[in-house]
Amino acid sequence: MKKTDVIIIGAGPVGLFAVHQLGIKGLKAVVIDNLDKAGGQCIELYPDKPIYDIPAVPECTGEQLTTRLLEQIKPFKTDLFLNERVDEVYQEKDNWIVKTSSKKEFVASSIIIAGGVGSFEPRKLSLKQAESLEGKSIFYSVKNKEKFKNKNISIFGGGDSALDWALELSKFSKITLIHRRNEFRGAQHTLSEIKKLEKKGKISIKTPCQIESLDSEKKLKSITIKFDNGKLEKIPTDTILGFFGLIMKLGPIAEWGLNMDKKTIQVNSENFETNKKGIFAAGDICSYPGKLKLILSGFHEVALASVECFKRARPNEKYKFEFTTSSKTIQGRLGKK
């Protein structure tokens, strides 16, 4: 079990800035996110769109904002646990314990939930046998590419994830890339690399078609796809990788005994604590009178929540408000001389 001062659930912009606000107060944190990268909605939903209302930053894209936030928290050397969903939260004396989908455990005196609109989860195959094959022959992300060596892989999807993994895994496996449309949405230069490999017989592309059925007993043997013209084709397959996009689900947050208002967590706007002492919520996931779902509101919310986290983590110390411009202690924590 990893011990830290504060567990941050969600690596969106608000979770990342929470690391900063805790770090300048001398608190250690871990950040856990279900996605495979930091940035939350900014990186998943609008990486290339410009944002115009971050104070003192006239314009930046979702991706640039994420990069800058990650740069800003570098001095704190915080561990980011990605591809992990926080499933359980429970109390042990004055501490909170968090368990993730891969059974990692963390303990801290405070939790900041910066879970946005919930966890981003992969859209899954709706076929009957698909659930029992998940994690064995059917995957919706690649955590360790070594597992995908020397296989017959059918990759579904038309975006960057499908194209990138088709190219990468073709180095050591047989790949069939399957998409329901003729056009791919992913980067065109990746697509042209794939088309070159198709000519060499290293990748096979099937469009416009969708999966019709799976042929499996204990193991996956083949799949049948159906083209838009009704034609069926059987493809020998031992592994399916599905990149059908993401859906947002509030997920397990609703089961942690917190006072909820529709799909948001009620907090008091003095310190952003929930009805559970030591659990705070900030960013899009929290609600209070006058709440605005803006990034800048989330930044303010974690600044205040971090003060309360300090009091819980250091009960014998007095919290001292300081400016970053004039505090040598803060500048030391930021690695400035």
Ligand SMILES: Cc1cc2nc3c(=O)[nH]c(=O)nc-3n(C[C@H](O)[C@H](O)[C@H](O)COP(=O)(O)OP(=O)(O)OC[C@H]3O[C@@H](n4cnc5c(N)ncnc54)[C@H](O)[C@@H]3O)c2cc1C
């Ligand atoms: C198209 C679009 C444009 C926008 N433009 C602007 C704009 O111009 N200005 C502005 O201020 N705002 C804008 N917003 C809103 C802004 O993106 C959100 O206010 C902001 O992302 C909220 O940040 P957050 O960190 O609270 O949550 P999110 O960005 O939603 O991040 C939450 C993270 O928590 C993770 N998570 C949730 N539950 C769990 C769990 N149980 N375990 C592990 N991880 C979990 C999720 O996977 C996610 O990565 C825009 C939103 C959209 C969709």
